Amino acid sequence: MSSDLLARHRRVMPSWLALYYDEPIEITHGRGCRVTDADGREYLDFFAGILTNIIGYGVPEVRAALDRQLDTGVVHTSTLYLIRQQVELAERIAELSGIPDAKVFFTTSGTEANEAALLLATTYRRSNQVLALRNSYHGRGFGTIAITGNRGWSASSLSPLQVAYVQNGYRYRSPFRDLSDADFIAACVRDLRDVIDTCTAGDVACMIAEPVQGVGGFTVPPDGFFGAVKEVLDEHGILFISDEVQTGWGRTGEHFWGIQAHGVVPDAMTFAKGLGNGLTIGGVVARAELMDCLAANSISTFGGNPLSAAAGLATLQYLLDHDLQANALKVGTRLLDGLRPLVGRYPVVGDVRGKGLMIAVELVEPGTTDPSPRLATRVQEHAKAAGLLIGKGGLYGNVLRIAPPLTLTEEEADEGLRVLLAAVAATDEEARA
Template sequence: MTMSHDQDVLNVQDEFIFPAVRPLYENPLVLTEGQGVRVKDIDGREYLDMFAGILTTSVGHCNSKVVARMSDQLKTLGHTSTLYVTKPQVEAARLLASIAPGKLSQTFFTNSGTEAIESAIQMAFVHTGRSEVIGLRQSYHGRSFMTSNLTAVGSWRPLATSFPGIKHVQTPYPYRCPYKQPCDASCTEKFANDIEDVIRTTTNGKPAAFIAESVMGVGGYIVPPEGYFERAAEIIRSYGGLFISDEVQSGFGRSGDHWFGIEHSNVEPDIMVMAKGIANGAPVGAMTTRPEIADSWQSKTISTFGGNPISMAAASATMEVMIEENVPARASEQGGQLLEGLLKFKDEFDWIGDVRGKGLMLGLELVENKDEKKPFASKAQALLESCREEGLLVGIGGLHGHVIRLGPSLLVTATEIEEGLERFGRACHKLGAR
């Protein structure tokens, strides 16, 4: 069977792919090509991609430097396993250390964010000799048994069985702050108190780690109030635990001005986890830490595909492009332009309750009305579809699926942002002001 039409492909998907793997849109989109911030579907229709395969094609679809480096590597040496040393792996690790904050210098490469988070928690348990971890409600950390339990968005947790030792604290969520509106730095202490309270009441007082996304991704691009991470780090360290920053979405310049989202706070994490944008779509995850922490992992460990030469060539080429193009500055500038445009829509439409995020990681929280802030999931779904009709790809998230998420390639230009805003505006107008 030749699959030349979307319906043919969709039929095969239905028959042979797990139904739990649910694509976006009522009528799923079949993509066949991509270049920069543009993708094409199977019928040749072009879209402006403002979601970048979930913030992953960080330097654009089929970036020529990344493609060339991967193709060269594929023709030279395609696989070794970590039983052998390769130049591509050590080069990628060295580049990563050159942009990682402070003393974070040693890396373990994996094939996905899930695996890297799993490794980071294991690392914290091994290093501290403890086995309890504190995470945030509304966080997303992966799809394995442990990481889906660490995840605290119910719809992404497949099992009723709990992984032992995982505790969740209050979401530092300014738009829905239970303490004060508008939420500000004075609420930080109250959110932080919850961390201490959870440690004292639900653990044996000896947690191995606190883990958080520096900007919460799947949860709806939530940015904690000022000073939150400084307090969280102080508290977890006062109980002898490590601070782990999940930079899977917010890393590599995405949040603007800095290479990693946590650098907006005055906190140097003990362990940092990355994936997605690190290799422009090649399957790479990474956990990076200080040598004395890495040293405490004394048992043997291996990854057959982690650190694979082709993936590592992609990671190095992607990081080199990011450094050449100074993507933290670009994300700040283009993100500022995008934020300004989106804020205008907030004034115009009753159902846009909040516009927020950092750099090129921006979201709109949709509500039934601005006073009661009831999540408006059906409107978010309608807006997603309406954007598609306008040839614009965006994402969706939030606990109720009511947050529209934008996260284009970090090389997106001012003109492309302008075009995206025009298309987004037309998509919003189709849904009416109320």
Template sequence: MTDLYARHRRVLPDWLALYYDDPIEISHGEGRYVWDSAGRRYLDFFGGILTTLTAHALPEVTKAVSEQAARIIHSSTLYLNRPMVELAERVAQVSGIPDARVFFTTSGTEANDTALLLATTYRRSNTLLAMRNSYHGRSFSAIGITGNRAWSPTSLSPLQTLYVHGGVRTRGPFAHLDDRAFVDACVADLKDLLGHTRPPAALIAEPVQGVGGFTSPPDGLYAAFRQVLRDHGILWIADEVQTGWGRTGDHFWGWQAHARSGPPDIVTFAKGIGNGMSVGGVIARAEIMNCLDAQSISTFGGTQVTMAAALANLTHLLEHDLQGNARRVGGLLIERLRAVGAQLPGVREVRGRGLMIGVELVRPGTDEADPQTLAAVLEAAREGGLLIGKGGGHDTSALRITPPLSLTVAEAEEGAAILEHALRSTY
């Protein structure tokens, strides 16, 4: 046990998760690589849980942070804030939401809290619809709408939450159906559920379930849900904390795979936009965002230095078409991993889109989750010089692969080779 690990254990909560039997301290990074305090280099395929969206130590971001910090770091939302206004203008422009208003927070959890406040106030209801296997943050209200038992330490909640089928395509009672029948069955389930309750305030859904193991429904499911929701006046909140900003390659926002019914009423975001800085936020059309009848502020949401970083990061992302790179390189990486998985009985599925890829592991010959082997693969990948994540629900265990969107083809092949060796050596 290292001295830092021992100190960590003495002063931090037992429930604060750490990766690896021998946890590592990441000391610095550049591009798609990071180094630990012992000087060992790793190819980073997890990006600080999807936060390093473009690259480690991206020059444009570090320059923006340095220059802004030399002027002023923070003043709160009680004063006009030029970087916040400029970023809000850009976010509203790319949001797809008409007459959009933007509120900045410090995290995805806080963004989802704010979305819940807006939806329940606007609709005068504390009933929420959420997806099974979902995750929306660690706060009291966010836990109350999280449909993943591993991340729900309490059943107490200020909200009444009803869970809907559809977030997991290849498991559950509708898994045997084709895509069209799957969507029809989920819509029928939603209609039946609404027939037994007072109209909820909103449905909150991740277009791709992040912590749940990068599962997703067929394209168009949430558009079909939207038709039903509109008949009841129910809002649609798209949790884009992990899927936004081009990570899925095919679309800038995950909800656009379900765009037949138009944009969501509310979009939440965080993680990648700050490229490691604490930036989250909510986008909603004006009538919803302005429905609060009491004053509010944010002490740390939208600070000048984080807004400058996010604005530089978004500009770099758009000017260098990193969404297109995620589509191209991510497509190659998915196919490479599928070819590997087809040869290993413990790989149930390689899924995802763009640079948001899940590799679900099972006990060979079964459909049962295999968390022990997953942990062993994680360790073997680290030993080989690759950092990846993990996730899943109560009956799934999956590797989570989310490199920075500037990943090169050579780096994708390097990471795939390390992961292949880790899988083969474990199985």
């Protein structure tokens, strides 16, 4: 069944549309943190639809909210009409954002959210100059590809923006890797000042940054990194946009938004993925002055539609009612503590890092720091064979990405950890054979 679907997929879908695994799977059912494929095989899901199924599968509260909306017969109206659920969700997000006098605009994806944020910032500042981080990923639109500092995901050199890239918080291959946290931050800030002075005309519109780089391999800067960065931005009047598409909603454990680890209130934040627990929704929350700067008319045909907004309200309420941020910290710490000893035990593991339920294991060629995408793929295949789904990323495709639903239990964490440890051990043995 799966092989037939794969053949059909390859006939009609783009060749650049990536699929995991030598034998890709079709996921047909899900419950909690587990999914079942078309052949009846069950897996513990440690990637959650790319961090999107944030409270797991088959959640009764979300299903009930969708059923109530479907019973009205209204799935779509567009933003030309009032949408009660959209307004209620915007009120909750504005309050949770911490941004003074915040307003919210809904989209259908993180890409579209970041495109909207760029439109706001460049219009407000009357400049098309943007600062972005090296190794970043912000989406697959024309503008967001332009600010993606990761060659593997940047399909075009054409750009509507003038982009300058600055140092990020990735330590493992950084020229500043051996510095203390304070000296590392200071070195990156010096680089930022130098880039502004040498690579821009000075009137930069904004900097956009992921508090923890997602596709880039869950790279975690020292706490306070973006606080020091924002001091420089403020000197120049440069707006700061925090891309919370992957770090939002409590996933990092210590904070509800990833940027809060740095003592920063951004001018705008973008969000998507987990808010709808699989329903398509994203958006921007920003200072009212910034949000209202557009002089032309605009609407969103599908953004924040009644069905997606209902799912967003139910998901957000579930996250808060069950304090899943605290669970992400507890269970994520348990996983990190179990995975960190891999460094030094197995030569194929170069680094283990993360925050909350956003964890990375970086694979290298044994005895070197050379990235090894082939070994990362082997760990991923071994894990799948043992019933565990994990993601992959990093600049070189050599980083395992572990990001289960925030409802993951300690027992499930231990189960997944056992599989991961065995998969790494088997891959290490293969590499030495």
